[in-house]
Amino acid sequence: MKDALKAAQDAIDQVVLGKSHAVKLALTCILAKGHLLIEDLPGMGKTTLSQALASVLGMSYQRIQFTSDLLPGDILGTSVFDRNSGQFVFHPGPIFAELVLADEINRATPKSQSALLEAMEEGQVTVDGATRPLPDPFFVIATQNPVSQGGTFALPESQLDRFLMRLSLGYPSEKAEKSLLLGDDRRARLDRVEAILGHDELRRLQALVPQVNASEALVDYILRLVNHTRNSDVCAWGLSPRASLGLLAAARAWALLEQRSYVIPEDVQAVLPSVVSHRLRAANDPAGHGGDSLALWLLNEVPAV
Amino acid sequence: MSAAGLIPRNSLAWLLTAQVVVLLPHLPRLPWWVALLWVGCALWRVQIQRMRWHSPGILLKSAALVAILLGVFLTQGTLLGLDATVMFLLLLFMLKLLEMHNPRDALVVVYLGFFILATAFLFDQGIPLTLYQCGSLLVLVAALVGLQQSAGRNDPARALRIGGVMLLQAIPLLLVLFIFFPRLEPLWSVNMPGGSSKTGLSDTMSPADIANLARSPELAFRASFDGEIPPLSTLYWRALTLSRFDGRSWSQDRLLNNLPALPLDTSGESVEYRVVAGASGQHWVYSLRGATTDNPALRRMHDFNLQSIAPLNSTFGYRARSYVNVQMQAEPLSKLERARQLELPQQGDPRAREWAQALREQHPDDGDLVQAVLGYFNQQPFFYTLKPTPLGEHSNDEFLFDTRRGFCEHYAGAMTFVLRAAGIPSRIVAGYQGGEVNEQGGYVLVHQFDAHVWVEVWLAGRGWVSVDPTFQVAPERIEQGLEEAVRGEGSFLEDSYLSGSRYRGVTWLNDARLAWDNVNYQWQLRVLNFKGEEQMGLFRRWLGTADWQRVGMVVLGLAGGIMLLQAMWWLRPQRMNGSAQQRVWKRLDQRLARLRLQALPGEGPRAWQQRLQVALPAQRSVIDSFFDEFVRQSYAATDSASKADQQQLQQALRALFKVIPRKRPASASYLLQDGPLSSRDKSL
Known part of the structure; x- marks a missing residue:
């Protein structure tokens, strides 16, 4: 089954070229049952990555393009009067998919954003008084564009905290881009991707994650990291317990992807930048985009053993 | 020439800083071109470091040596003596910058810096300089550390930090050495720095000498008493006696001075006190009437004063005990001594001699005659002033009968003249009278403006008796000090605007001045004067002996113990924390x-x-x-x-x-x- 994980990873790498680390992190995120926020410029392969993930994992896929006039109903679905039956019939919104891509989440109004974020948190939606469960597995990939911020509603810290990881794909290497240009159409490649992991297998893998051994020494390391952000004047505020839980879950999932039954400090170090960077803000940086360098600073400051 | 670059940049910066810091206390005593020379040398050295300029050749270096020798000679007038040799050393210290090719040369410069730091104490041992030199020491040690650092290191603060820690670690050792290290008398005698032109008493006294001295606010000495401070009006500090008169000025009688000291009756009432005198370059020290001392550096003289065997070239402290009511030389004077204590010039002051004869006829008893002269000063319109009218050829005549305006030396001089002319052996005692009580420290400050002269008369059966004609004219001088005595005239320290003594009226200023003076006094008493007898006394109290062998063993034991403790701390095992x-x-x-x-x-x-x-x-x-x-x-x-x-x-x-x-293998990369x-x- 662990080989299936490797195969899934390879299959996505076939589509998203030269981004194996980001792909691995995205898989880690799914295994740790967390949601993913991708922050990058347009055209960097955010959609491709999410589509490839959906295909490989055999998930149903929906995309919601967030705009400023998007209403909660457009996400969750509405009840429409059916003349034939004389009753209101619920038409589920795009949220009722296993993998939802919320594109440019920061373009929507806070009201619509919170509809999505509530669904992410609760695993269910309530429309017209009726509570409807979301499918399982349920995984949200939200994207936002860090550059053009005009007319957007930046996610507040409390909502950023709902995402287990924040990734940034970045430009591909020259080699990867060359093979991208020389190769097939991406659509054609995507179509060729087959489901490698079924829902049952994914669920079983997700259940394996908490069983990965995190020793006392390792937990101490995570505590050192978290406490350092809380006690240092460099950070505006420290990491929350949700963040340390997320860090441990992500490190376990990463260890699982590394085919190991225990977590070592390197696993924590691998996932830490994407897990904590959107949760940290430098004390002297009111804009709050220095999270990545803070994560590196943190790793360099705290002894691993 | 490229070898010059071998000194790390960081070290050079430290070295130059250390030089400036070490030279700074000397600069005020040196001509302006010395500072200029340093700037030139430093600039050249920096240019060598940047490989812009070459090091000077042998010819230039020889020329520079001759030039600085010439410079020292032209400035100091000699190549010998303390000032000249220290200046020469400083100049060589600067020039060494240009001859610094490798780290070893730089080490020599730093070591020289330590030496130059020490030479500054030959000129001044005050608290401000000492504190400053602590800082200099830190910079020098930092320079030393900087020289040992690798060329790649570029953190000047690190050298300072390490140096600071090293010096802090040395403090226990410093204390042990301060207490126990023997203060050796210098093997050679060092002349007074600064051309020995010190303000103070001199061994001759012409009219207006003391009045000039009384314009100076400088400190002469400080004295603290065991027990209560006696009333200031009784504090007549003797320094020297003047017995020879040449018609104009009074001077010491060397012949009488060299007679053996006379025995002193030590059964009466006595006061014990400790005096810390400033450097005067002279032999005499200050004591009250009938003084004895245990200090081996002092001796009692024939005139019952104390004298130092070596001139006072630096601050000097001593203890003395005075039997204030003792009779001094009650037995009849020898023929020679009587003759010399009566000696007057053949000519001059005819009116004074005439008056003396008239008095003699009137008062056959010596005591009555003395009282008559004092009475004359008391009843005639004499005026006590810091600005006496200049006197002509017959100075005593003019003063006694015409001008009648004078300072203590006029009264004492004229009275001694008259008494001698009347056949009564008498002499002038020069010293200080009174002082200022520092309540905080419980001691008396005596300034130059407290300088005073009075008269000593030999009376049969009573020995030498002090009489003060000034008291008859201006009793407030004796009772309240000079400031009160010349208040009407407004001449007290009129030229010394910056002197603290001038502003005694401002309470807070006066308190601050006295507090600072107290700090200085304690410094001199407890730190600078901790040598010789003081040190031995401490050993005797602590160790029961002052035997150097025993003391040496204690020093070695203590120093070794301290270093051992420090080493143990340094080598302590890592604490057992963590898993x-x-x-x-x-x-x-x-x-x-x-x-x-x-x-x-x-x-x-x-x-x-x-x-x-x-x-x-x-x-x-x-x-x-x-x-x-x-x-x-x-x-x-x-x-x-x-x-x-x-x-x-x-x-x-x-x-x-x-x-x-x-x-690490050398080839490891x-x-x-x-x-x-x-x-x-x-x-x-």
């Missing part, structure tokens, strides 16, 4: 630091392992087995490590220690600049 694995990790980290293979900040075990595999390929299997065991115990095991596990890890560590090289994090970044 067993963490301690093993730390030991490996320290061991590998010698090979510069220590764990990078935040580096995890596997990343370190990989780095070590690359660096030490031959030891790979041992490295792997250690790290496998480490990771297994720390992370893979579900329960905490057992004793057996810990021993296994220790064994793996020992095995690793055995195979890794002791020192395996120091990875990239940390574990940057390598991960590439994959991101």
Whole structure:
């Protein structure tokens, strides 16, 4: 089954070229049952990555393009009067998919954003008084564009905290881009991707994650990291317990992807930048985009053993 | 010439800083071109460092040597003596900058700096300079540390920090040496610095000498008493007696001075006191009437004064006991002495001689005659002033009968003249009268403006008796001091605007002045004067003996003990904190630091392992087995490590220690600049 994980990873790498680390992190995120926020410029392969993930994992896929006039109903679905039956019939919104891509989440109004974020948190939606469960597995990939911020509603810290990881794909290497240009159409490649992991297998893998051994020494390391952000004047505020839980879950999932039954400090170090960077803000940086360098600073400051 | 670049930049910066700091206290005493020369030398040295200029050749260096010798001679007028030699040393110290080709030369400059730091104390031993020199010492040590640092290091504050820690560690040793190290008298005699033109009494007295002295606010000496301070009006501090008169000025009688000291009756009432005198360059010291002392550096003189065997070239403290009511030389004077104490010039002052004869006829008793002269001063319109009318040829005549305006020396001089003319042996005593009480310190400050002269008369059966004609004219001078006595005239310290003594009326200013003076006095008493008898007394109190052998053993024992304690602290075992694995990790980290293979900040075990595999390929299997065991115990095991596990890890560590090289191979280039994090970044 662990080989299936490797195969899934390879299959996505076939589509998203030269981004194996980001792909691995995205898989880690799914295994740790967390949601993913991708922050990058347009055209960097955010959609491709999410589509490839959906295909490989055999998930149903929906995309919601967030705009400023998007209403909660457009996400969750509405009840429409059916003349034939004389009753209101619920038409589920795009949220009722296993993998939802919320594109440019920061373009929507806070009201619509919170509809999505509530669904992410609760695993269910309530429309017209009726509570409807979301499918399982349920995984949200939200994207936002860090550059053009005009007319957007930046996610507040409390909502950023709902995402287990924040990734940034970045430009591909020259080699990867060359093979991208020389190769097939991406659509054609995507179509060729087959489901490698079924829902049952994914669920079983997700259940394996908490069983990965995190020793006392390792937990101490995570505590050192978290406490350092809380006690240092460099950070505006420290990491929350949700963040340390997320860090441990992500490190376990990463260890699982590394085919190991225990977590070592390197696993924590691998996932830490994407897990904590959107949760940290430098004390002297009111804009709050220095999270990545803070994560590196943190790793360099705290002894691993 | 390129060898000049061998001194690290950081070290040179420290060296130049240290030079400035060390030279600064000397500069006010030196001509302006000395500072200019230093700037030139420093600039040249910096240019050598930047490889812009060459070092000077042998010809230029020889010329510079001749030039500075000439400069010293032209400035000081001699090549010998303290001022000239110190100046010469300073100049060589500067020129050495240009001759500094390698770190060894730089070391010489720093060592010279320590020496020059010490020479500053030949000129001044006050608290401000001492504090400043503590700072200089720190900078010099920092320069020394800087010279030992590798060329690549570019952190000047580090040298300062290390130097500071070193000096702090030296403080216990400093205290031991301060207390126990013998203060050797210098093997050679050092002349007074600064051309010996000190304000103070001199061994001749012409009219207006003391009046000039009374314009000076400088401190003459301080005295503290065992017990209560006697009333100021009784404090007549004797320094020297003047017995020879040449018609104009009074001077010491060397012949009488060299007669043996006379016995003193030590049964009466006495006061004991301690005096700390400033450098005067003279032999005499200050004491009250009938003084004795145990101090071997002092001797009692024939005129019942105390004298120092060596001139007072630096601050000098001593204890003395005075039997204030004792009779001095009650037995009849020898023929020679009587003759010399009556001697007057053949000519001059006819009116005074006439008056003396008239008095003699009127008062056959010597005591009555003395009273008559005092009465004359009291009843006639004499005026006590700091600005007496200049006197002509017959100075005593003019003063006694015409001008009648004078300072103490006029009264004492005229009275002694008249008494001698009347056939009564008499002499002038010069010294200080009164002083200022420092309540905080409980001592008396005596300034130059307290300088005073009075008269001593020899009366049969009573010996030498002091009489003060000034008291008849201006009793407030004796009772309240000079300031009160000349208040109407407004001439008290009228030229010394900056003198604190002038502003005694301002309470807070006066308090601050006295407080600062007290600090200085305690410094002189307890620190500078801690030598000779004081030191011996302490040894006797503490050790029961002042035997140098015993003291030496104590010093060695204490110094050794202190160093041992410091070494123990330094070599103390690392505290046992953290888990067993963490301690093993730390030991490996320290061991590998010698090979510069220590764990990078935040580096995890596997990343370190990989780095070590690359660096030490031959030891790979041992490295792997250690790290496998480490990771297994720390992370893979579900329960905490057992004793057996810990021993296994220790064994793996020992095995690793055995195979890794002791020192970093010279050819090693395996120091990875990239940390574990940057390598991960590439994959991101």
